[in-house]
Amino acid sequence: MTSSMWQFSKRAAALKSSAIREILKVTELPDVISFAGGLPSPNSFPIAKIKQAVDDIMDSDESFNALQYGPTEGYKPLREWVANLINQREKTHLTIDNVLIVTGSQQALDLIGKALIDEGTKVLVETPTYLGALQTFTQYEPEYVSIASDDQGLNPDQLSDEEAKSANFLYTIPNFQNPTGRRLSEERRKKLAEKAKKNNLLMIEDDPYGELDYQGHRLPSLISFAPDNTVYLGSFSKILAPGMRLGYVVGPVEFIRKLVQLKQAADLHTPSYTQHIAYQVIKDGYLGSHIPKIRELYKTRCQFMLAQLDKYMPKTVRWTKPEGGMFIWVELPEHINSTELLAKAVKSNVAFVPGETFFATNPKKNCLRLAFVTVPEERIEKGIKILADLIK
Amino acid sequence: MTSSMWQFSKRAAALKSSAIREILKVTELPDVISFAGGLPSPNSFPIAKIKQAVDDIMDSDESFNALQYGPTEGYKPLREWVANLINQREKTHLTIDNVLIVTGSQQALDLIGKALIDEGTKVLVETPTYLGALQTFTQYEPEYVSIASDDQGLNPDQLSDEEAKSANFLYTIPNFQNPTGRRLSEERRKKLAEKAKKNNLLMIEDDPYGELDYQGHRLPSLISFAPDNTVYLGSFSKILAPGMRLGYVVGPVEFIRKLVQLKQAADLHTPSYTQHIAYQVIKDGYLGSHIPKIRELYKTRCQFMLAQLDKYMPKTVRWTKPEGGMFIWVELPEHINSTELLAKAVKSNVAFVPGETFFATNPKKNCLRLAFVTVPEERIEKGIKILADLIK
Numbered sequence: 001m002t003s004s005m006w007q008f009s010k011r012a013a014a015l016k017s018s019a020i021r022e023i024l025k026v027t028e029l030p031d032v033i034s035f036a037g038g039l040p041s042p043n044s045f046p047i048a049k050i051k052q053a054v055d056d057i058m059d060s061d062e063s064f065n066a067l068q069y070g071p072t073e074g075y076k077p078l079r080e081w082v083a084n085l086i087n088q089r090e091k092t093h094l095t096i097d098n099v100l101i102v103t104g105s106q107q108a109l110d111l112i113g114k115a116l117i118d119e120g121t122k123v124l125v126e127t128p129t130y131l132g133a134l135q136t137f138t139q140y141e142p143e144y145v146s147i148a149s150d151d152q153g154l155n156p157d158q159l160s161d162e163e164a165k166s167a168n169f170l171y172t173i174p175n176f177q178n179p180t181g182r183r184l185s186e187e188r189r190k191k192l193a194e195k196a197k198k199n200n201l202l203m204i205e206d207d208p209y210g211e212l213d214y215q216g217h218r219l220p221s222l223i224s225f226a227p228d229n230t231v232y233l234g235s236f237s238k239i240l241a242p243g244m245r246l247g248y249v250v251g252p253v254e255f256i257r258k259l260v261q262l263k264q265a266a267d268l269h270t271p272s273y274t275q276h277i278a279y280q281v282i283k284d285g286y287l288g289s290h291i292p293k294i295r296e297l298y299k300t301r302c303q304f305m306l307a308q309l310d311k312y313m314p315k316t317v318r319w320t321k322p323e324g325g326m327f328i329w330v331e332l333p334e335h336i337n338s339t340e341l342l343a344k345a346v347k348s349n350v351a352f353v354p355g356e357t358f359f360a361t362n363p364k365k366n367c368l369r370l371a372f373v374t375v376p377e378e379r380i381e382k383g384i385k386i387l388a389d390l391i392k
Numbered sequence: 393m394t395s396s397m398w399q400f401s402k403r404a405a406a407l408k409s410s411a412i413r414e415i416l417k418v419t420e421l422p423d424v425i426s427f428a429g430g431l432p433s434p435n436s437f438p439i440a441k442i443k444q445a446v447d448d449i450m451d452s453d454e455s456f457n458a459l460q461y462g463p464t465e466g467y468k469p470l471r472e473w474v475a476n477l478i479n480q481r482e483k484t485h486l487t488i489d490n491v492l493i494v495t496g497s498q499q500a501l502d503l504i505g506k507a508l509i510d511e512g513t514k515v516l517v518e519t520p521t522y523l524g525a526l527q528t529f530t531q532y533e534p535e536y537v538s539i540a541s542d543d544q545g546l547n548p549d550q551l552s553d554e555e556a557k558s559a560n561f562l563y564t565i566p567n568f569q570n571p572t573g574r575r576l577s578e579e580r581r582k583k584l585a586e587k588a589k590k591n592n593l594l595m596i597e598d599d600p601y602g603e604l605d606y607q608g609h610r611l612p613s614l615i616s617f618a619p620d621n622t623v624y625l626g627s628f629s630k631i632l633a634p635g636m637r638l639g640y641v642v643g644p645v646e647f648i649r650k651l652v653q654l655k656q657a658a659d660l661h662t663p664s665y666t667q668h669i670a671y672q673v674i675k676d677g678y679l680g681s682h683i684p685k686i687r688e689l690y691k692t693r694c695q696f697m698l699a700q701l702d703k704y705m706p707k708t709v710r711w712t713k714p715e716g717g718m719f720i721w722v723e724l725p726e727h728i729n730s731t732e733l734l735a736k737a738v739k740s741n742v743a744f745v746p747g748e749t750f751f752a753t754n755p756k757k758n759c760l761r762l763a764f765v766t767v768p769e770e771r772i773e774k775g776i777k778i779l780a781d782l783i784k
C-alpha cells in the first residue's frame with residue numbers, strides 16, 4: 001500500500017541500512033564490552049563549566065539571542081574564535097568570511113558532497129577511510145579512487161598527477177585517522193600539499209582528532225602548507241561534547257559562500273543556543289587546561305589496550321600504535337573474515353567494527369577497528385582476551 | 393584560480409543567493425521598521441523556565457546523555473511526547489516508530505526533498521507557498537504544479553485526479569500559512585483528505601503555526617482524516633524558541649525509516665542537549681499555560697496591524713485577516729510591483745518581503761508579506777503609514 005503512495009528518489013532508494021547503526025544497537029546491551037562505538041568518554045565532559053556558561057547566558061541579555069533565529073553562517077564571536085585559532089596555529093590569514101559553523105562535522109561532509117559531487121565526479125580517498133564520509137558522499141554518486149596508505153598515512157608518492165588533476169577533491173583525515181589511528185607524517189603533508197598546488201587539487205582536511213595528540217605535539221595542518229587548496233573541518237565533539245553537535249568549516253570565501261546557501265536550505269542555521277554556550281565556555285582559554293586532561297585520559301587507555309594486545313594476541317595479528325585519537329586498527333591473518341568474527345564475538349559479548357565498511361573500493365575482509373576511550377581497563381583486558389581466543 | 397581548483401555540482405551551481413537573506417541584511421539596521429522577518433517575538437521565550445530545565449539536567453545523571461552522541465531518531469522521551477500529543481489531538485495511533493526529531497522543520501523539508509524528489513518529479517504546492525520549502529525542494533529539481541488557493545486556503549476542487557495521481561506528493565501549510573496567514577477550512581481539509589486517499593497521494597502537512605490560533609480553536613489536521621497519506625511536520629520554534637532548532641516529523645514507519653537513514657548522513661542526529669532541555673521544559677504540561685500567552689501577544693499585535701491597514705491603506709489594497717499565526721498578506725493594485733516598492737520603502741526605513749518569491753510558478757508581482765509579532769505598536773503604525781503613502 002505504502003509503495004503505491006509515494007516513490008523514493010533514486011538516491012534514497014539506493015541507501016542501505018548502515019553497518020554502524022546495526023552495531024550500535026548491539027552495543028546498547030549493558031553486558032557487551034563494546035570496542036565498536038566512536039563515542040568520546042563522558043568523563044571528559046566539562047559539566048560544571050557548561051552549567052556555569054548556561055547560567056551566565058540565561059542571566060544576561062544574550063539569552064534572547066541564544067534562543068532566537070541566527071545567521072546561517074553561525075554566531076559571529078564563535079566564527080571569530082575559530083578564525084583566530086587557525087590563524088595562530090597554522091599561520092593562515094583567515095577572517096570570519098572563511099568560517100561557517102555547522103551542526104557537527106557530519107553536516108560539513110553532507111554540504112561538501114552536495115556542493116562538489118555530481119554523478120561520476122572523481123573523489124580521492126585514503127585506504128581505508130571514514131565510513132560516515134563514504135555514506136554521505138555516496139548519496140551524490142561519486143566515483144571513488146582509493147589512494148594507497150600505510151602506517152604513516154596516505155602516501156603522496158602513490159597519487160599520480162593524472163589522478164590529482166582528474167579528481168574534484170581529495171578527502172583526508174591527517175590526524176589519528178578514523179578508523180586506523182594513523183597520523184600523516186610531516187614530510188608527507190608537505191609533499192601532498194605540493195602535489196595539490198601543482199595540480200590545482202582541492203583537499204578536504206577533516207580534523208576531529210587533531211587536539212587528541214597524546215604528547216601535545218601537533219603537526220602543521222595541510223591548510224598551513226596550501227591554504228588556497230584546503231577546506232579544513234574542525235569539531236567540538238571530541239574536545240567539548242558531541243551532544244552539542246558543533247563543528248566548523250574553514251575555506252576559501254567563494255567556497256564558504258556556496259556552503260552557506262546549501263546550509264540555509266538544510267537547516268537554516270546551527271542552533272544559536274549551543275553556539276552561545278560553546279563560545280561562553282571556550283572564550284577565555286578554557287580548552288587550554290581542559291584538552292590536556294582528555295589527552296592524558298585517552299593516552300592511558302590507549303597504552304593499556306596496546307599492552308593487552310601485546311599480551312594476548314597471536315603473533316600473526318598486527319595493529320597500529322596510535323600517537324593520539326580514539327582508535328586502533330587491527331589486521332588479522334588473511335584467512336580470517338572480521339565480519340564473521342564479529343558474529344562470534346557478539347555471542348561472547350564483545351563488539352568492534354569490521355574493517356571492510358571503511359574501504360571505498362576493494363574492501364579488505366581481515367581488518368577491524370577498536371575504540372578504547374569509553375571502556376574501563378578491566379573490561380578492555382577481558383574483551384581483548386576473548387577476541388584473541390576467538391582468533392586463535 | 394579558485395574556479396580551476398574545484399567544480400561546483402550542477403545543483404550547487406544552480407543555487408542563487410536568497411531573497412530572504414538579502415532582506416534580512418537590511419533589517420539588521422536598527423532604524424529600519426521591519427515587517428520582513430519571520431522571527432517569533434523574544435517576549436515569548438520562557439527564559440526562566442529554560443534556565444531551570446538546564447540546571448535540573450546538569451545536576452542529574454542525565455547530563456552525560458545530554459552531552460553525548462544520541463540516536464539518529466531522536467531522544468526517546470521526546471519522541472514519546474510527540475506521539476502522545478498527536479494521538480490525543482488527532483485521534484491517531486502513533487508509536488515512537490512514527491516519529492523522527494529533526495534539527496528544525498527546515499531539515500525535515502530537506503530530508504523529504506532528498507527522499508522524494510528526482511529530476512522532474514511532480515510536486516503539488518499551494519499558491520503562494522513557503523519560500524524556504526521551494527528553495528530546498530528546488531535543489532532536487534522537481535516540476536512544481538501550483539494548486540489554486542483563495543482566502544480559505546488551497547482549493548481541493550481545483551486539484552484534479554490526474555494531478556493528484558501524477559504527483560509524488562502535495563506540500564501544504566493548512567494553519568495560518570506562510571506567507572498568507574490563511575487557514576484551510578475544515579470542509580476543505582476533509583475534501584482534500586478524501587482526494588488524497590482516492591488517488592494514493594502523499595500529503596506533507598507542515599504545521600509550525602497550528603498552536604498560534606488566536607481563539608484556541610484548532611481545526612483537525614490532515615493527519616486525522618488521512619493518517620496513511622500524511623507526513624506531519626511540527627516545530628518547537630514558535631512555541632518555545634527557534635534558537636533550539638527543534639522540530640519533528642510524524643509519518644508512516646517505512647517513510648520515517650528512510651528519513652532516518654538520510655538524517656544520519658546529514659548530521660548524525662539532532663543535538664542531544666537541546667532535545668533534553670526541550671523535553672525537561674515541556675514534559676509536565678508547561679506548554680498548556682505558556683502557549684495561551686503567545687496567542688494573546690500575537691493576537692493583539694495582529695489586530696493592531698489590521699487596524700492600521702484599515703486606517704491608512706487606500707481602498708484599492710486588499711489583505712488577509714488571519715485568525716492565527718504571524719503573517720498578513722497584502723495585495724496591491726496590479727500595476728504596483730512590490731519588489732520596486734521595497735526599494736523605495738527601504739529608503740524610508742521600512743521593510744517587508746515581496747510576494748513574488750513565494751510562488752512556485754507564475755509569480756504575482758503585486759503582493760507582499762507583513763510580519764507583525766516583533767514590531768512594537770507605535771512602529772507598526774508608523775511603518776504602515778509610510779507604506780500607505782508610498783502606495784498612494
